[in-house]
Amino acid sequence: MRPQLTETEIADFRRRLCDVAERLFVEHGVEGVTMRQIAERLECSAMTPYRYFRNKNDIFVAVRAAALDRFSERLEAARRTFGSPARRGRAVGDAYLQFAIEEPDAYRLIFDLSQPEDANYPELAAANARSRKTMTDYMEDLVAAGVMDGDPKTLGLIYWAGTHGLVNLFMAGKIGEGELRVLHRQMTQTLARGAQRMPDQKPRRTRAF
Numbered sequence: 001m002r003p004q005l006t007e008t009e010i011a012d013f014r015r016r017l018c019d020v021a022e023r024l025f026v027e028h029g030v031e032g033v034t035m036r037q038i039a040e041r042l043e044c045s046a047m048t049p050y051r052y053f054r055n056k057n058d059i060f061v062a063v064r065a066a067a068l069d070r071f072s073e074r075l076e077a078a079r080r081t082f083g084s085p086a087r088r089g090r091a092v093g094d095a096y097l098q099f100a101i102e103e104p105d106a107y108r109l110i111f112d113l114s115q116p117e118d119a120n121y122p123e124l125a126a127a128n129a130r131s132r133k134t135m136t137d138y139m140e141d142l143v144a145a146g147v148m149d150g151d152p153k154t155l156g157l158i159y160w161a162g163t164h165g166l167v168n169l170f171m172a173g174k175i176g177e178g179e180l181r182v183l184h185r186q187m188t189q190t191l192a193r194g195a196q197r198m199p200d201q202k203p204r205r206t207r208a209f
Helices: 007-028 035-042 056-079 085-102 104-111 122-144 152-171 177-195
Strands: none
Touching: 007 035, 007 056, 007 104, 035 056, 056 085, 056 104, 056 122, 085 104, 085 122, 085 152, 085 177, 104 152, 122 152, 152 177
16 A cells, blocks of 8 residues: 655655646746656656646646745835835845746746646646746835836836846846846936936826826
8 A cells, every 4th residue: 555645745745746746837837848748857667757747737727826925025025125215126136136047947937937827726726926026116216205206117127128128038048146246227317317306296197008
């Protein structure tokens, strides 16, 4: 009779399975990965992954939600940095870059791969909403403090788009890590000058996309 696994053993195997699946999804895309390939990488029987997940989509959801939550945790911690809203905003930007540098597979999984419909996977929907919020919340701090002028969500999306573009150049080998950081700082400073509230200027709302 098969021995009963402990909760720790189950959690450890699920974590190992998700680590393996993350690399395979990034290497081959979701459609190019099979449950059998995952089992082969884990050096277990072809049926073992089915004891932990119903199918490949469930694995992808678990892997992507975990990556999104790790990403969000980095940005949320940066927003809690002691100091002015501007300093916290810089910390959030630096945390975004650091995540991409340290966890490139997870970054690609988050932003480069398509996903199942959120409505069918509440865990993924929640992780997606959390990550989007972390990339605009710090901008609300800047607007509330009078440092920036405009709609916080729109401004946050503009900064996100610029940062993501630089990260893509870095991951494609077009720029190095040092250049990535320098260009990111210059880009954010340039965007900030364009969105700064001028003296005696009434707050305005930026039209959302």
